[in-house]
Amino acid sequence: MPLSDRVLMGPGPSNLYPEVVAALTHPMLGHLDPDFLSVLDETCVRLRTAFATTNALTLPLSGTGSAGMEAAFVNFVRPGDAVVVGVNGVFGERMVEVAGRHGADVVRVDAPWGSPLDPAAVLAAHPAPALIALVHAETSTGVRNDIEPVGAGKGDALLVVDTVTSLGGIPVEVDGWGVDVAYSGTQKCLGVPPGLAPLTVSDRARERLVERPSSWYLDLNLIAGYVASGTGRTYHHTAPVSMVTALHAGLGVLLEEGLVASWERHRACGTLLQDGLERLGLELVAPVSHRLPQLTTVRVPDGVDEAAVRSRLREGFGIEIGAGAGQLAGKVWRIGCMGHTARPRNVALVLAALGEVLGR
Amino acid sequence: MPLSDRVLMGPGPSNLYPEVVAALTHPMLGHLDPDFLSVLDETCVRLRTAFATTNALTLPLSGTGSAGMEAAFVNFVRPGDAVVVGVNGVFGERMVEVAGRHGADVVRVDAPWGSPLDPAAVLAAHPAPALIALVHAETSTGVRNDIEPVGAGKGDALLVVDTVTSLGGIPVEVDGWGVDVAYSGTQKCLGVPPGLAPLTVSDRARERLVERPSSWYLDLNLIAGYVASGTGRTYHHTAPVSMVTALHAGLGVLLEEGLVASWERHRACGTLLQDGLERLGLELVAPVSHRLPQLTTVRVPDGVDEAAVRSRLREGFGIEIGAGAGQLAGKVWRIGCMGHTARPRNVALVLAALGEVLGR
Numbered sequence: 001m002p003l004s005d006r007v008l009m010g011p012g013p014s015n016l017y018p019e020v021v022a023a024l025t026h027p028m029l030g031h032l033d034p035d036f037l038s039v040l041d042e043t044c045v046r047l048r049t050a051f052a053t054t055n056a057l058t059l060p061l062s063g064t065g066s067a068g069m070e071a072a073f074v075n076f077v078r079p080g081d082a083v084v085v086g087v088n089g090v091f092g093e094r095m096v097e098v099a100g101r102h103g104a105d106v107v108r109v110d111a112p113w114g115s116p117l118d119p120a121a122v123l124a125a126h127p128a129p130a131l132i133a134l135v136h137a138e139t140s141t142g143v144r145n146d147i148e149p150v151g152a153g154k155g156d157a158l159l160v161v162d163t164v165t166s167l168g169g170i171p172v173e174v175d176g177w178g179v180d181v182a183y184s185g186t187q188k189c190l191g192v193p194p195g196l197a198p199l200t201v202s203d204r205a206r207e208r209l210v211e212r213p214s215s216w217y218l219d220l221n222l223i224a225g226y227v228a229s230g231t232g233r234t235y236h237h238t239a240p241v242s243m244v245t246a247l248h249a250g251l252g253v254l255l256e257e258g259l260v261a262s263w264e265r266h267r268a269c270g271t272l273l274q275d276g277l278e279r280l281g282l283e284l285v286a287p288v289s290h291r292l293p294q295l296t297t298v299r300v301p302d303g304v305d306e307a308a309v310r311s312r313l314r315e316g317f318g319i320e321i322g323a324g325a326g327q328l329a330g331k332v333w334r335i336g337c338m339g340h341t342a343r344p345r346n347v348a349l350v351l352a353a354l355g356e357v358l359g360r
Numbered sequence: 361m362p363l364s365d366r367v368l369m370g371p372g373p374s375n376l377y378p379e380v381v382a383a384l385t386h387p388m389l390g391h392l393d394p395d396f397l398s399v400l401d402e403t404c405v406r407l408r409t410a411f412a413t414t415n416a417l418t419l420p421l422s423g424t425g426s427a428g429m430e431a432a433f434v435n436f437v438r439p440g441d442a443v444v445v446g447v448n449g450v451f452g453e454r455m456v457e458v459a460g461r462h463g464a465d466v467v468r469v470d471a472p473w474g475s476p477l478d479p480a481a482v483l484a485a486h487p488a489p490a491l492i493a494l495v496h497a498e499t500s501t502g503v504r505n506d507i508e509p510v511g512a513g514k515g516d517a518l519l520v521v522d523t524v525t526s527l528g529g530i531p532v533e534v535d536g537w538g539v540d541v542a543y544s545g546t547q548k549c550l551g552v553p554p555g556l557a558p559l560t561v562s563d564r565a566r567e568r569l570v571e572r573p574s575s576w577y578l579d580l581n582l583i584a585g586y587v588a589s590g591t592g593r594t595y596h597h598t599a600p601v602s603m604v605t606a607l608h609a610g611l612g613v614l615l616e617e618g619l620v621a622s623w624e625r626h627r628a629c630g631t632l633l634q635d636g637l638e639r640l641g642l643e644l645v646a647p648v649s650h651r652l653p654q655l656t657t658v659r660v661p662d663g664v665d666e667a668a669v670r671s672r673l674r675e676g677f678g679i680e681i682g683a684g685a686g687q688l689a690g691k692v693w694r695i696g697c698m699g700h701t702a703r704p705r706n707v708a709l710v711l712a713a714l715g716e717v718l719g720r
Binding site for chain 1: 364365366368370372373374375376381384385387388389390391392393395422423424425426427429430434454457458461462545547553554555572573574575576577595596597598599600601602603606674680682685
């Protein structure tokens, strides 16, 4: 069974921080062991720092980022609730689908794929929605959506934000922006394997938790009883011990570097990469004002077999870049530069390899 | 942050096979990388062998065993469906709760905690249920429930079986017993960290999948598109790559040893442990006819502080044993001997340590 190593420059997973690899091999502990519970508690503390929040209910959920999305809807949407969803990519579309399954009356606000959402249009879409949901960093297009103006104008609505690709890579200010529920993934800018969904819930949102949501596994009323430190901790399900330990380590790397320094490293690598791609004569999809540094979407030049280019990068250079998704399938490549992958060395490598494969 | 090693003799997680620890550190691969997809495909092949099934839809679900339980109900229960659930412990109770949340009209068939379910009573509970659900190995009581007679008499009902604590430790015969949906966990007799739920679905059950279940994350119609090997594999969510690689390795250890040899090792260790506990004058909860070898429930002697005993085992010997749960909280200890932990060395150790702590 071949298991070669890769320079992971797709839309995630990214390469793991060495400290995360080491953490994965820590001796297994019981999910109720005091030593593990202190790792879990410290993970929650570190997540609060990463999310820039004081929310008590901040925790790693036992599923991937998509489980985070599902938790954000199943715990807060009651049948018939008006839910405004901004849609300018795959993950906005997914929010529409997930909210709909939980009985929401979805009001969608579209922007062209590759353009940012218009916050004013989001706010004007419904006079009094129960919930407004936005993707901060659209992994399918490389576009950043503005969250702060929606938080400022949300009124009584709860604001749910997908920070899967943004957390650790660009500023995320949960409390500062008035975000009520944010979820993320571990395999993007945190440099941790996929498998957990960091999640934070404001006290205001907590008062509106659905009492007995259809999902038992993602029921935050019950999960809160396990992650609550101190007395009265109750068993819900067996925590994914190794993954939590890995996240603890990844957040340790992030906070030791410092959030601002991590954002700056992602910014610098993104700029290097994007300048280099343009020097190769390639066209970037996202407008410079709302272009993510950590995930760059590049148009496939006319006449180029996009899948063949990805294969040659993988087989010849051990580099993974991503294909397009949704409306952009076949039309773009997605080049990630996230977490431990966000190093000038990797940018230089992918530019050199791409230049060689494209003959430019 | 202390992270001591432990001899894990609670109800799970158990200690990891060394091959699993090694697999956790394999270089990260993309979730659509051909090398990873071949690991995933082989994991599904190995799961079929472990479950003794030819079911095409056999896969590791991206959540813990409880996510497996939720998937078993959310994908097959339609509102108002009659669902018969056997209840003789925490996990039967959990099935009642999960099925109820998905709209089932639950008919419960109880047996005292510590006794097995009566298959005839389960079959007589409803004339034509849509679904019958049973826990094979009740982790809260150490009791094995008989599955085969229910499979033989199930009629048109789908038979759902929780094999979280049984898979790899005692015979599980999905096809032979007429089980339609079985799910398991990775952290018990498979010697893998918690975080995935092996799941298998019969072709007959597959025809009855709910078309658009409330859960998007656990929607087997969609997940099947990703795990289907060959052409037309579609992205659903980012697979938990490291955990799947770990499960692949754990199943490799299991199948190299052989299922029959693994069952025999668990049986032999269980007998050693249970004989030793009785020699210490302790009383076992489960009747010998339906006593699990891999998870033994022992009554706490009168006048003994059960939590203090567990603390002394943990702090003095680095051994974890489990507390009681549900009705048996405070009344029993649960001693697991599962996966890599199921070795005579560990049995000798826990008996010696327990004898010393109890002064017997």
